[in-house]
């Protein structure tokens with residue numbers, strides 16, 4: 001239960017102040033009622049409790065909970081969350097209406113109170129409304145950092161980090177290794193290296209893992225808080241009280257990142273003798289843009305610099321490393337898939353060489369493994385909620401402006417109407433002969449039955465980087481090592497329980513024992 005972990009005092013305060021919000025809720029209700037009289041009805045849905053609606057009834061596995069509700073109420077349903085209306089979409093046809101037919105209206109966000117703590121909530125890409133500012137932030141980020149050409153420039157950095165990760169795992173051969181933690185560190189170093197050209201200080205093995213763990217925990221906390229329904233969002237009148245303490249906790253984590261960003265910017269400025277140099281990394285580019293005051297049409301401030309850094313380190317790290325962790329967990333359960341992936345990489349790379357990014361295009365089975373992983377374990381199971389700027393008709397129902405719209409991509413990816421044996425991990429469906437393979441389903445979001453990165457204007461800005469990093473990491477892990485469960489634990493080492501957050505993770509970390517399988521030891525250096 002959402003509110004089960006609140007202290008009694010908090011609960012008392014909440015119910016006391018909820019009364020204040022009653023008036024607001026009544027007004028909203030009246031507005032909805034007027035709309036019902038004038039146009040199509042609101043989507044059906046659970047009745048919920050007076051005033052609070054379904055808020056206290058939400059379950060912590062929100063994606064699965066919504067999926068269960070869809071079975072009763074249909075592929076579009078609404079639920080009252082305090083003074084706000086939530087709408088949940090669980091079918092490809094309706095996702096298409098939202099993300100293609102009404103893309104302009106739905107390409108907006110309902111900024112959570114916890115995100116306003118971060119640079120006001122509208123200085124970055126993720127939470128900016130569809131408009132010139134968002135377009136500019138997204139354009140410069142993709143053009144300068146995340147497009148294939150921008151990524152090519154920093155291949156050496158990705159290679160160095162991947163080799164360091166392989167060496168680090170090699171050093172732990174025969175002992176249990178936390179696969180997600182290793183991959184997080186590699187991703188973190190790659191993303192921050194691409195942003196400001198630096199890896200974490202103190203690269204010796206011990207230091208590497210402690211620092212990686214520290215940041216992983218912070219990012220995981222942030223994405224968990226972002227996924228948690230917050231009373232402040234549903235009763236704006238009492239938002240200032242921060243009854244669940246979500247804004248306060250978010251503030252602590254964000255101040256930590258802010259200090260890191262300030263230090264890095266300061267160091268960069270000192271290095272350049274007070275000015276901004278001609279360097280090639282993304283920070284350098286942003287500092288120049290900030291100095292020029294923007295692109296001539298839209299201003300670009302220091303707050304934007306830091307907010308974009310935050311977007312990248314929060315949006316680009318855990319999403320990627322969790323996907324690798326799920327892929328490895330699935331393969332532990334199906335050794336024949338691991339064997340087939342290894343055979344493919346062995347054939348292309350050979351046993352006395354290491355995987356390079358240039359090999360990836362020649363690994364179609366590995367690509368199918370990754371697509372299948374993202375089908376069953378989409379990193380953002382409810383995407384980032386959308387919010388229509390105007391009332392739209394979807395599936396014959398009114399979706400009012402300002403509603404919080406969840407596209408349940410997790411449910412769509414497990415829909416038996418779309419997928420044969422939907423709960424089976426079967427990469428073959430994405431390989432050449434498979435149904436999804438024949439249909440050419442990829443990450444572009446053009447087919448609404450498969451959209452792990454979203455679709456339309458708000459599609460993930462980092463698709464190219466994510467695909468590259470996940471493929472490179474999984475290829476390296478399966479090529480360089482044999483993997484088995486730790487002694488006495490068996491396949492429980494890779495139990496598949498999920499922990500919901502805006503980014504979904506494994507409830508328990510995947511811990512496996514690696515054995516080197518490359519021909520020579522020096523290949524791990």
Ligand code: HEM
Pocket residue numbers: 125126127138146191311312315316317319320323374378379380383384385452453454455457458459460461462463465466470
């Ligand atoms: C496997 C890895 C990843 C997955 C599955 C993923 C998936 C997604 C999804 C589903 C969205 C929301 C789309 C929507 O709301 O319609 C999103 C947004 C976003 N992602 Fe990713 N992502 C991944 C990695 C990355 C990386 C590596 C970066 C950058 C370094 C990144 C940057 C962003 C940004 C900036 C947005 C916000 C886009 C906007 O609101 O305009 N993501 N991602």
